[in-house]
Amino acid sequence: MSGVVAVIDYGMGNLHSVASALAHAGADKVVVTHDARQIRAADRVVFPGVGAIRDCMAEIRRLECDQLLADALVGQHKPVLAICVGMQALMTHSEENGGVPCLNVIPGEVRYFGNPLVGADGQRLKVPHMGWNEVRQTRDHPLWQGIADGTRFYFVHSYYVDAVQRELVAGSVDYGVCADAALARDNLFAVQFHPEKSHTAGLQLLRNFLEWNGKC
Amino acid sequence: MGLAKRIIPCLDVENGRVVKGVNFVDIRDAGDPVEIAIRYNEQGADEITFLDITASHEGRDTTVHTVEKIAEEVFIPLTVGGGIRTVQDIRTMLNAGADKVSINTAAIHNPELVRESAERFGSQCIVVAIDAKRVDDVEGRPRWEIFTHGGRRPTGLDAVAWAVRMAELGAGEILLTSMDRDGTKNGFDLGVTRAITEAIEIPVIASGGVGNLDHLVDGILLGGADAVLAASIFHFGEYTVPEAKAYMAARGIEVRL
Incomplete structure (x- = not known):
């Protein structure tokens, strides 16, 4: 039983696809909200994000979603899945928009891919990093269950996460640099890719999240 | 190994039905867009593009409803284009479940x-569609101009310079259609594809003219495209998406299998 999944909505774009993918993956109930009571009452929390980091951080703070997230993570110790800009917002600082302080839940930087960006064989790489790339599972985790190492997930981002504590990295992706594709710490799992847009592999990861007890 | 080249089936939709014409005439009915989108999702398409060619307002409400239904069933990226004129139009489509919105004529009238x-929404969801036609200069050097109204109205804009400008303004991707080739099944215009992919840093989707699997291969290897878009070869069952991917993989192109 997944129980109730709260998708934190801080007003930055459409969260229907996350919600409908969670429902498709078997969630008992999904609520898309920034209402504190609903998020506190939920059994699991998804922290998504799209758009530019400065606007995201401003809305996260204005709606006090930072406090709700901290409660879910530390106070209530619920399973939490952060996606894309949601993952980036967890870091210490982002280079985007001229430099933006983030939540510092996980120490680390969010860096620009760089322009020009060059691959290992010398070919020019486009930015944003858009499309299906292979995720190397750098450690075992319940959220990787049933997903082969090297499976492709859908990415779309121009900035990438570089965590300080390398032991927190659960997956990485090569795109000119070695970027952190997934971070895991206690009851938190964060991914740079979009599981809700990653077809069968993405739905499997969401199914794993719905069954996860928050331990790793 | 790295980022896979994408294969994108395209649904041209009019009044809630998938259609595909040859050079924008001779429309054939190819079926229900939701059913077709689900089929491509199951086949392993990397994305789906939905181009609304409906003219009327009533028809556009149908489109929003169709996009909502597709987004509930299909868990790969969905781009919606056709008739997008304002920030509100973009918001409507993103709220309906589109991941990206494609802007064409409106960008020409109002680049801002x-x-x-x-x-407002992030570059990742803004695709600029360019409909280009070859119009060589007086000395016969290749040049491509942007046309609107299904290829009937010239704009005087140089397609390559326009792509550069759109990237500077914040477009996340270019959907490049050759109006000379669209619907002909003679293959992409590789000249304009190559010229634009070399000029900009953002990804380019090649479109217009795919008639067989070698055309897809050429778009990537010769045109330098990051993704290839095709409609009729998939709609009428000539090829499946897995067949296309296997063919491309056998020619050394990295694809998601």
Whole structure:
């Protein structure tokens, strides 16, 4: 039983696809909200994000979603899945928009891919990093269950996460640099890719999240 | 190994039905867009593009409803284009479940729309569609101009310079259609594809003219495209998406299998 999944909505774009993918993956109930009571009452929390980091951080703070997230993570110790800009917002600082302080839940930087960006064989790489790339599972985790190492997930981002504590990295992706594709710490799992847009592999990861007890 | 080249089936939709014409005439009915989108999702398409060619307002409400239904069933990226004129149109489609919105004529009339929408929604969801036709200069050097109204109205804009400008304004991707080739099944216009992929840093989707699997291969290897878009070869069952991917993989192109 997944129980109730709260998708934190801080007003930055459409969260229907996350919600409908969670429902498709078997969630008992999904609520898309920034209402504190609903998020506190939920059994699991998804922290998504799209758009530019400065606007995201401003809305996260204005709606006090930072406090709700901290409660879910530390106070209530619920399973939490952060996606894309949601993952980036967890870091210490982002280079985007001229430099933006983030939540510092996980120490680390969010860096620009760089322009020009060059691959290992010398070919020019486009930015944003858009499309299906292979995720190397750098450690075992319940959220990787049933997903082969090297499976492709859908990415779309121009900035990438570089965590300080390398032991927190659960997956990485090569795109000119070695970027952190997934971070895991206690009851938190964060991914740079979009599981809700990653077809069968993405739905499997969401199914794993719905069954996860928050331990790793 | 790295980022896979994408294969994108395209649904041209009019009044809630998938259609595909040859050079924008001779429309054939190819079926229900939701059913077709689900089929491509199951086949392993990397994305789906939905181009609304409906003219009427009533028809556009149908489109929003169709996009909502597709987004509930299909868990790969969905781009919606056709008749997008304002920031509100973009918001409507994103709220209906589109991941990206494609802007074409409106960008020509109002380039600031690209900047404004990229700032508001993020570059990742702003695709600029370019319909280009070859119009060589007086000395016979290749040049491509942007046309509107299904390829009937010239704009005087150089397609390559326009792509550069759109990237500067914040477009996240270019959907490049050759109006000479669209619907002909003679293959992409590789000249304009190559010229634009070399000129900009953002990804380019090649479109217009795919008639067989070698055309897809050429778009990537010779045109330098990051993704290839095709409609009729998939709609009428000539090829499946897995067949296309296997063919491309056998020619050394990295694809998601």
